[in-house]
Amino acid sequence: MAKLVCNFISYALKRTVDITVVLPSVTIPEAMQLPMPGKENPVPPTHEVKEKYPVLYLLHGMGNNHAQWTGYTNVEMFAEERNMAVVMISGENKFYHDSLDGEPFFDFVAKEVPEFVTNYFPISAEPEHSYIAGLSMGGYGALLHGLSNPERFAAIGSFSGAVMPVGDPEKVEGLIDGPLDVKWLVKKAIADGKKIPPLYVTCGEEDMLYEINTEFKDYLKENGVDVTWVSVPGYTHEWRFWNLAVEKFLKWIPRTDGYVSAGTRQI
Template identity: 35%
Template sequence: MAFLDYHYFSQALGKQTAAYVLLPETGVGPFPVLYLLHGLSDNHTIWLRRTAIERYVANLPLIVVMPDGGRGFYADAAEGYAYGKAIGEELVDRIDKTFPTQATRDGRVIAGLSMGGYGAARLALAYPERFRAAHSLSGAVGFGHKDPNWDDARTPEFKRIVGDDYKGGDCDLYALAEKNQAAGTLPQLRIDCGTEDFLLEDNRAFTKFLTEQGIPHEYEEFPGAHTWEYWDLHIQDALKFFFP
């Protein structure tokens, strides 16, 4: 595959940012696109550095875009950067203009881990006209729904993202899922989490809510913790989910 280190100025962020892009050498475009999101402590380089994602997609007619999401949870912060708009709108439009993409909802899927697992679900639910499906791996799916007063050093940072009236807002996956259900715009959803992961109960609570509301989704638990060994293995499940 071809690999591009893609740097550009983001109007939504008001600064330079970057993404890694993998381009296929099989098939004839236009190609579908997988947006692949990183977690809180990483950046756009991490999926390529810590997993075999390039090898897993080597024989697929697929473009993979790995953007830098900062520590913004892929949302438009109440006080801070608009990472939701920057990636869900601006980057998607830029990628479609630059590369031979299948520039439709059916041509776009999104996945991520931890913060990025939340972000994948959030962007798919915030922009259902743009993304056909989302896969959350070990996602922080309670973010924006649970009280952000976690009594640690991250609380002020997280509160600046979700704001004071967070429940039922644009950061709340529970509210976004209900909104899409009412509008008939639900993307396909898949969620997985390791049985030793500290986010397991949040994932169980969210999928329980989806089940109770009759919102279609897939959910699986596997042995494993919040580790790259887990994500390297189960990103392969995401690819099978998106492209059976």
């Protein structure tokens, strides 16, 4: 797996930003089977990509940044096994939507990052090969972006997602029954005749957000949304669970790209 930390100037945010991109590459077992370049092998091994890679946009939780996914999980290995690219974005505790000072963070996530990675790397821009998922705050962010633009993704994943506002009603005013409310976005997509992609919603049974996730799962089913619900005993709001969740999600996603037939690679 090739791992790149990209620092670039965002035209949306008017400042430098960091993202992590991981791309499948030649593995050690594969390299050991390839012939050495030389006179006896005039056609050397190559890093040429046969087609653009399907991509998972992966969003972290509150207090973290793009680097935590590769620091605390095996997402690089899971993605390489399945020939997928992963793009990890820093959410800056902004829940992946525009900040109160007017900074267009939603467009940065929804438009600029995909434009950047699909122009600079062999990453597919096709909706049928694009997926979005996240944990906690990032689970909310994945639902926010996936349900706001359901035509852009083939699947959405929420792991221990902060799917509904909780606490003092005055503090959550404006987050309910509007474009920042994931339930409202489900209703709007249905009313607009848009096809909502399959959802994968999972939570540890000891998690403080378990109840609101079960309520959200029930809401999705009541509205006819295709949702896979995975309830896991023995886990709370923790990286051990999210490591398990991202592996299961990558195995679950409904892929149609040309790499599927290759099966699971040996790493």
